[in-house]
Amino acid sequence: MSQKPEILALQQTYASCRGHAQILGEALADLQLRNLQIQDISHLSKEDRRILDQFAYRYTRLQDDIGARLLPAILRAMEEDIATMSVADRLNRLEQLGWLPSADEWSDLRRIRNEFPHDYPDTVAERFARLQMALNASQRALEILEALSRKIEQHFPDLTA
Template sequence: MNRTPEQLALQHSLALCQGHADALQDALQDIKVRGMGVDDYAHLGKEDRRLLDQFAYRYTRLQDDMGAKLVPTLLKALGEDVAIMSALDRFARLEQLGWLVSADDWQTLRQIRNQFAHDYPDNPTERFERLQAAILAAAQLIAVLTQFQSKIKT
């Protein structure tokens, strides 16, 4: 069976995102096993910093690649003209097509990611709370990718 260029691009984007999702899942599992608390977060050791950096990097890469690569190729494969759409319009269109529950939820996931990855409050409790929010958001992001994969297969 010959695949169209759109299908090949979609397959490539999915594989790229899945690689990030797998590494993100590993980081989430390691964070869970580590059982880091507020006190630990106040005095991070080298391994904990590396783990949190890995988590932040993979969360960022997954969300960025889903938004910049997977979503446009998905919409193209569905016959949509993405050239004239802004990123917000693309997510709104996916919501209209039933691929996303809410385009606003995507923006919320992005805000949580940005707060965790780019803002460094002095208060360890606040930093820890942002980590907890980012962990939940990362799990939601992986769930969105899984949902896309299921819909693509059907």
């Protein structure tokens, strides 16, 4: 039995998000072990930079893939017509359907993601604060993906088999 293209796209995107989430989780665990403090930000070791780069890459990829690929794929797999929907409308529709806890929260998480990777000549305190916001936002993105995973497994049981 061949699956519909919408289901195959959801399956592929879901697997990609799960992969990013796994590696992001590893980076978060490494960062927690390192317990970076504000004074560490101005003189990071080579290993700290590698872990932060891995975190930044996987965090931005996970958030990008959830927002730009997974959420639309869920709607398409549910046979929603999203061709003329704006991003905000898609988020609101997912919230209405109970797939997303809050469209506004996702938008806030997206704003934090967009602000995080910029290397402006900020103070150490500003860079550290941005890192802390990104760490918290990445944890929340992982929680949202877990909730989406439960819904996907419930609504599309053959997808994850």
